[in-house]
Amino acid sequence: LVLARLVELRASVLALDTDMLVLADPYPLLRAPPLSRCSLVLPAEGTRVNLGIMYVRGGGRAGMSGVASVLWDVVRRLRLFLEQGDEWLLRDARSGRTSLQGLWDQGLFTDAIQSAILGRHLYPYTYLQSDPR
DSSP, X not given: OHHHHHHHTTOOEEEEOTTOOOOSOSHHHHTSTTGGGOSXXXXXXXXXXXXXXXXXXXXXXXXXXXXXXXXXXXXXXHHHHHHHTTTSOBBOTTTOSBOGGGGOHHHHHHHHHHHHXXXXXXXXXXXXXOSOO
């Protein structure tokens, strides 16, 4: 929620997990091509994104509304569970069984990014129900 709001305010945000070790200034890499053309930088981890490091470039850049849309979609997905938990069963992406793994931030972000790319809501990493009511 805070990150989505900061993006709307055009702030740049570098977020790191507490287990990340930064050995050099990451900004020269983030400000050089090809990453300088990206509004959102997330490393891949297999078929998902890894949120150990996330960079959102603020300012008046084109495409920021798309980044804000993805971030607000993550918030929407969390609200589905919090407000309609008995209708939206969380799932473990590996086993397909009901599990709290559906609240995993990387799964939520991966689902939101894939949904933005395909133009429809998908939930392969988070929920057993496939279509919102």
